[in-house]
Structure formats: structure tokens, C-alpha cells
Amino acid sequence: MKKFSGVGVALVTPFDEMGNIDESSLRNLVNYVIDGGVDYLVALGTTSEAATMTLEERAYVVNVITEENAGRLPIVLGVGGNNTAHVVEELDTLPYLRQGDAILSVTPYYNKPSQQGLYNHFKAIAEHSPLPVILYNVPGRTSVNMTAATTLRLALDFENIIAIKEAAGNFEQATSIIAGMPENFIFLSGDDGIALPLISIGGSGVISVIANVLPYDFSTMVHLALEGEFGEAKNIHLRLGEMFKALFEEGNPAGVKAALHAKGVIASQKLRSPLCEVSDSLYQKLKRGV
Template structure:
């Protein structure tokens, strides 16, 4: 599965002032990322504000993204939720044309046991025509997919090919790397720790900041994957302040402010999210200008 090595970007969903989807902005974003030499795209992950999009909007965004991409990069669709039956139904009706995998976040709010998480993903695996990437993000779901559950799924479900790990726990990363099947992919779900995770054996990142800075981030990730940490480290350190700003008042408000500065799309978000404060916007503008100068 080398197509998922390197930099994947979780696309934002651009909106117009009236709250409708800005397809011109999405077109510019996709081409901005392809021009920035990222390795693959993720449509309607958390950063895409999928939780505030209805079924018809999601369907149109997936179709539009595949059309604009036109086979240039691998595509991943974010399809998750806390109702297993509904997730399975969504996967069954998903038009797979142009897509290479599904990324599915662990169930949120319900706080299932590890056995419940295992059975949830096993059912998804059995229903999906496409390979599946797990997504562990305890800060959003209020439950952790343990290393034992991750590796059990990796061993038992052959079309579960990897995990986007956003637990922030290096103890967890270590256990997954030690116990997983050799071909199972560990992917960083957090921009700030992508480089150190690669040093442990992760194969790359699914990024937020890559929306705005695809070339700067993907250059650093490729150097890290080559083992050239001497060259990668300065690039990693140069992105630290920008990355901090992206999450200071929530995702994707921060990265949308940077994208507006770059002229890619506007920075509208859907409630309950709101845009960044004026002070943070000025700081993001200055840092974006510095890095892209």
C-alpha cells in the first residue's frame, strides 16, 4: 500500500458566505495540493467539517473531488460515525469510483468498550469493497482504540490496512509498531509529531496544515521517510509556530484563515464552529507570509 506512504491531506470544505459549499474554492484547493506534491487526499474527514454536512452535500463533494482529481492522486473518503449500522449503510451506497480507501473514525460519544470497538470495525471491514484505515482520535471521541485492539483488527481483518493514530501517546505508538503485522500502516494523525513518529516506523501523516503548506510539509515528510533527519529537522522546526496557530482556536478555523491569506478559499466555517479571532488572524497572516515568502 505504498500509495498511502508520505503526506496525505485531510481537505477542508470551503464554504460561501451564505453557508453553501464553495466548489470553486474546493477546485482551487485540490489543485493547490496536487501542485504542492502531496501523496494523497482525504475527503470529508474531521477537517472537512463532515459532521455539519448532509448526505446530499457529502455525495456531491465526493463526486466533485474525484472529478477534479481525475486520478492524479489516490483518494480516501472519510466515512465514520457512532451508529455502526448507519456507517455500514453509508459505505454500501458509497460510489467508490475514483477512491482507494475509506478512513473511519472510532465511534464517538457512546464510549464503547474495546470489544465494541473491535466489533464495530470488524462489521465495517466485512461491508467495505475498499480497504479501510482506522482512525483513533481520543480527544474527539472520548474513547481510545487500544494497541491491542488495533493489532487484533490488523490481524483478523485483511482489508483493514492501517491506522491514523492521533492519540498523542508514544507508548501506544511503540506497542503498535512492535505488535502489528509487517504490512499494516501506522500513519500520524497529528502534524506536530509526524517526524518523530516516522522515526519509529510510521509511514507518513494525514495532515491539517498541509492544506495551506503542502510543499513545505511534504518536503519534510519525504526527508524523514528517507531517514535524513539532519535535513528534515530544520523544516520541522520551522513549521512549529504555524502548526500551533492552526489549532489555537480550533480546526479547521485556523487553517482556513491561512488558506484565505493564500487566496485559495475563504475562511467561513459552519456553526457550531466559528472563525478565528482578529488577533490570531493577524498572527496567522504574518506567519503564513513568512513561510511562503
């Protein structure tokens, strides 16, 4: 499962000006990030705006990505939610799951379950998933934090729970997970801006937003760090510092879509409501950064 080390890119879903999926731009993006040196693709994550898509649209996005990828890189599919029974039903029935190599499943949002509730939720997912499971802890979006103790309990109890995308921004929690995790478990940063220091304490990589737009620079930084070449990795990290912040200044994926549009990778920076495009001032800042 070390194929999920390094850089996974949380792909955006390009839309045209009418709000429909832009297949041509999506294909272009897939080739752009692969050529840039990322290690695997993540479809239907938060950055994809999957929450605004129908089941048919999600299947279409996966089909396009799979076809354009043509077996070059592993593919991780986002499958999660705040209704355990519904997530389990999707794991049992979604036809496009056979096109993936693992699933990424977020902690349940809005409900604010206890740690036992989180354990029960992911236990059900592990027992039904036809693919290896990557946990996703992102309390800034879900209003619930999965503790290191719960993460480690899941990692030890279920062999098919292979990794965590940890986006709590808490170094003490990250340290506890890395110190106690099983030998083959994979710790992935969920934040681009702290991927380098997390790798320095034993992390194996990152599921990245910035890799959509600067895949070569960011992948080079991560690969250097994983090889222990922290001097040059640090230089790249510092050079990317302003972009780490700018991409999230008016929300994700608004920032990264604006940057991709400015770079000419996608034809439109259109988002689906309730998200909206970035201000002109931020667009110009992003344009200068890419």
C-alpha cells in the same frame, strides 16, 4: 497499499459567505495541494466539516474533488460514525464510494464503547467495506481510546484493514502498534506536530491538516524523513513549529481555513455552526506564518 504512505491531506471544504459549498475554491485547493507535493487526498474527514453536510452535499464534494484530481492521486473517503448499523448501511449503499481508493473510519464518538465494542464495530465495517479500511483513533474528539492491543487485533484479523491514523498523542501506544503490526500495515500520524518523531520510530507518514496550507514545506519534511534524511527534516519541523500550534489555537478547521484565506487559496474562511471564524489577532498571526 504503500500509496497511502507519505502525506495525505485532510481537505477542508470551502464555503461561501452564505454557507454553501464553494466549488471554485475547492477545485483551487485540490490543485494547490497536488502541486505542493502531497501523496493522496482525504475527503470528508473531520477537517472537512462533513458532520454538518447532507448526503447530497457529501456526494457533491467527492464528485468535485474526484473530477479535479483527474486520477492524479489516490483518494481516501471518510465513512464513520457512532451507529454501527448506519455506517454499514452507508458502506452498502453510498454511490460515491466507487470514486475512492480507501475509507477512513473514526472510532465511535459519544457512546464510549469498550475495547470489544470497538473491535465489533470495525469488524462489521471490514466485512462490509468495498474499499480498504484505515482506522482513525482520535480520543481527544471521541472520548474513547482504541488501545494498541485492539488495533493490532484488527490489523491481524482483517486483511482489508490496512492502516491506522493514530492521533492519541501517546508515544508508548504508538510504539506498541509499530512494534507489533503486520509487515504491510501502515502507521500514520494523526498529528502534524509529532509526525517527524513517529516516522523516526517506524511510522509511514501522516494524514495532515497543515498540508492544506503549506503542502510543499510539510511534504518535503515528511519525504526527507522517510528517506532517512532527518537533519534537514528536523530543520523544517522546527521552522513549522509555531504554525503547528497556531492552526489549532482556536480549533480545527477554523485555523487552517483562516490561513488558506489569508494565502488566497480559498475565497472565504466561512465555517458552519457550531464552529466559527478565528479572532482577528489569530488571523493576523496565521497570515504572517503563510
